[in-house]
Amino acid sequence: MVIILKKDAQAESIRRLEESLKVKGISANHIEGANQNIIGLVGDTSGIDVENLLAQDCVENVRRVQEPFKKSNRKFHPDDTVIPVRNTVIGNGSLQVIAGPCSVESEEQIITTAIACKEAGATMLRGGAFKPRTSPYSFQGLGGEGIKLLVKAREETGLPIVTEIMNGADLDLFADVDVIQVGARNMQNFELLKALGKCDKPILLKRGLANTMEELLMSAEYIMAGGNMKVILCERGIRTFETMTRNTLDISAVPLLKEKSHLPICVDPSHATGIVSLIEPLSLASVVAGADALEIEVHNDPKSALSDGGQQLTPAKFAEVMAKIKDIAAYLGRHLGK
């Protein structure tokens, strides 16, 4: 950490600052420049509050030189994290394809869709039971009942199930779930993250609409600090000024997060743009860029879907996309699933 001193910083104020740092085991190295004096801090600065430094009289600005995320940082854990999910794993070089409807709507719907997804080659099943909807007047999901239907679909197909949690208080309802998803709008719902840090399920953590990669890693840190190391990061598009697509897929996040962190990376090409015709090219691009998993919305009858109809693939179209995905995975020497 580097402190930039004000031009008119008082010696006494600087002395007090240094003493307060010394107490925390941090030593201060002065560099006197032509226009600017700076102090370089040596020691473990992870507990230092930048805001606190900024409040000191003599401080003009502070520049961090270290990354604030620790447990998710590849520097300190060079090997890829491999996360077991029921009978398979994520992060070992294989490619997982998580497919299924936006919302679980009925037993028939989820089982029909799950069978179609499996036949096309999906390796896990997704389905929303608790639905975060922008409008209170929209379908809010079947709740706990939806999870039971997912379990039935797993019995039918063998596919591990992935579903979203919106409230730490509901955690008991997720006992039978294989991967718990945290939605983009809850990425900084820290109470929820703390609750998930205490469970031992894999967590699929979606990047918030306007959250930086560093903030995504800090949210992973919340879960990991609680003891749960099984975090899968998920890029699903960020909010920008562009209006032709619902969000902007930040494809660079895939290789960059893999460089900065040892956690596996998933991409959700469905929410990324909300445009059905882009799901195939974005899926292929994500795999080539290094994604460990894809999460794709598929519905047995999108025209009568209770949510997100416009961005869900039909089983037939999904089968076409999967054929291309399998092909490129084979080209890259990666197998689908385990």
Added chain:
Amino acid sequence: MVIILKKDAQAESIRRLEESLKVKGISANHIEGANQNIIGLVGDTSGIDVENLLAQDCVENVRRVQEPFKKSNRKFHPDDTVIPVRNTVIGNGSLQVIAGPCSVESEEQIITTAIACKEAGATMLRGGAFKPRTSPYSFQGLGGEGIKLLVKAREETGLPIVTEIMNGADLDLFADVDVIQVGARNMQNFELLKALGKCDKPILLKRGLANTMEELLMSAEYIMAGGNMKVILCERGIRTFETMTRNTLDISAVPLLKEKSHLPICVDPSHATGIVSLIEPLSLASVVAGADALEIEVHNDPKSALSDGGQQLTPAKFAEVMAKIKDIAAYLGRHLGK
């Protein structure tokens, strides 16, 4: 709502679409253009799912012509909402100034700060008991204990208290609180919003970092749909590409939200930029633009604050800012407080 048909839309597909609309009491008016055929929908379209329309074979695009928010919409409720808060009100043309520390840290700290805020002219007291922090390694607040200290500060000063909730399960702890705040990161924590819709406390709803004004109004709608009409909207800066300020205060939101909605508007100039020297000009600008309330961070000793030290005012500086605020309120013919 206007549906733009695909160039090659099949008559049969259009017929099915129209029938499905007729069932919902909506009639379809065709307009055949040179390059594009469109259908204008007549009837109550608030229950129509745009996504569902987009999933139909014949549909290229959909344009909404009505605003999706109802209970918060000024069109249907022309009069300003006035919200009673203990012995005062928000939204009646008066100006409320909510001041206090980022976090409640100790009895001495909150009481000293509360007294100083009151002396300078603040009309309500803020203080964080549950703290949403980006890093799990930062101070997380005193929790329920913090709320008890706020109550003591209210006993001492008479100032109504405002504090943030992060989890619907904690609602009982807020029984003594006068205004419950929802932080920016929880603006779309719909489970929390639903819980608050069932209580009868005023809710200070902060705009999310990357949420549009329409989404803010839809989140207000969640609370109001539950039966709680006492919602105060709060602009606190949005996330943009600019890096010199922490966020970008969207000052236009003040007059525009007042035009679109009957709910009172608060501005938080402290979080808006994170720069102490900008709090005064942004406070004055917000008042002139029509804000009903300001929320300003003040700490009795920012240099030793456990959070957000850099953006909190000292009591002395706050007194200076308040003198200017009182002055401009007087110029505008608005009184401070009730």
Added chain:
Amino acid sequence: MVIILKKDAQAESIRRLEESLKVKGISANHIEGANQNIIGLVGDTSGIDVENLLAQDCVENVRRVQEPFKKSNRKFHPDDTVIPVRNTVIGNGSLQVIAGPCSVESEEQIITTAIACKEAGATMLRGGAFKPRTSPYSFQGLGGEGIKLLVKAREETGLPIVTEIMNGADLDLFADVDVIQVGARNMQNFELLKALGKCDKPILLKRGLANTMEELLMSAEYIMAGGNMKVILCERGIRTFETMTRNTLDISAVPLLKEKSHLPICVDPSHATGIVSLIEPLSLASVVAGADALEIEVHNDPKSALSDGGQQLTPAKFAEVMAKIKDIAAYLGRHLGK
């Protein structure tokens, strides 16, 4: 185009509006809704000024239903545009790789780099002669002299040359250039676009940092309206809130622009993030997503480059990246170059 009328719109004002439209050959279809009356316009609305409609007393809002770009629109020109560039073409399904230094610095530098690029498999040579730099104190390029050095490098290698223009007045200096590049900061320099519309060179038009895809197509429209149909669109990263990368590559723009327009698409993975290690994955992702060309910065000695040193590849690293690019092109059945 759909006009949404104000609730209290006067019949007389509506009548005047309709008459002014009739003069332009546009007829108005009324749809009276429960809460909102709208008018659907039939006829050629491309000459209608939305702003003008918004200024009428009776108008609350206007929604466009047609795309404002014509000549670049695939709807009206279904076939891909194929652009001849010297002895090769862009847009026929082949993959072009434009490589070379950020700036032309000296004869030795450009020729050494050009030879290395060609050996690695590049099919065109880029190099900046006129340099748009944020700071007036940075190296501003060799100007016309730089173009002469590029021509020498072409003589040496046979690679067609691509270089940026900043001022329409310099057009004569570009007589020997094969492709003229318009930089992101000049995407809406309409005077420059008009000048380029009158020349017959292929134009590589880079998307502005904060410009939508529609605006990019409108800028292409400027060039095409002048008579020059040889426009290549280039995605090079847009400005977002993310700070870990210099810009955010909008990979969705590749398949979406190809869907909306018949013009060829190039991707610049170097400027997209400014991070050398991401050039390979982003290049591969772009090719898979459908890009017709890549533009990659390569310098014979990045450590002593006069500009953008940090994001330029060494010839050795470029050769590695090219090996992967050739491999994936072969997998996709696309040849490099013609």
Added chain:
Amino acid sequence: MVIILKKDAQAESIRRLEESLKVKGISANHIEGANQNIIGLVGDTSGIDVENLLAQDCVENVRRVQEPFKKSNRKFHPDDTVIPVRNTVIGNGSLQVIAGPCSVESEEQIITTAIACKEAGATMLRGGAFKPRTSPYSFQGLGGEGIKLLVKAREETGLPIVTEIMNGADLDLFADVDVIQVGARNMQNFELLKALGKCDKPILLKRGLANTMEELLMSAEYIMAGGNMKVILCERGIRTFETMTRNTLDISAVPLLKEKSHLPICVDPSHATGIVSLIEPLSLASVVAGADALEIEVHNDPKSALSDGGQQLTPAKFAEVMAKIKDIAAYLGRHLGK
């Protein structure tokens, strides 16, 4: 400037780096940390290219500690710059109101509007002769003819005239103009900025849609580096994800730019949002926040305007807004005009 070294940086590479810095008169101070070694640079680093440092083997990252703008920096020029404009000045604590139509359309239109603006209290006249339009099919302005009409309007009213330049080659046509405006889309048209640096007219430099304040100051630096110190900065709204307003007025830029720079600041509330009803509150907020000038679009008949009809005020509405502006200026002890 602080260099963060790679963990595995080679001593030889560091030695070479230091030598290359020494040649430029910069000394390197080493700070060895627990996890990170850094080098603090002492000397005049304004000529150092960050990109060049990033290209060195041993460098992981670079953090600037000094601001890159010099001539526009208040640190080096503490006093406010006061710019003479014909018979008045900008930047001396007075408030200038620049009003007039988006485009000059005819002699009658500009003279009628100019008279109305003057009567309402405007102190300068704006009007577009060269118009940057997103679409090539929109009205492009009267060009040089428009400037002649502005001069006539000045003769009629005495108001100094402000108009936009789009091309350095047109500079001769601006000989009679009092203030030359650079539009947002040309803020980084460096060729144009260089040309303006060589003239001696005041320049009203508009912030680009997606440009940071630092970049705005760097563009001012381009003009000032050429010898023309008469630069007025103009905030006119930036591009964000919000769609209810055309742009987002960055009100914080007013006090922050005045803190960082000695140049006067103008605000354009018309382009900031494109919504007529917001012009008044945003004008008042800007004045209170410290703006030296406002630029407001007024048209004698917005309904028949050839451009931007929807955001231009009628003379009657402008007179109402001006009454409020005069009132608040009086309250603040600032006079309108000189």
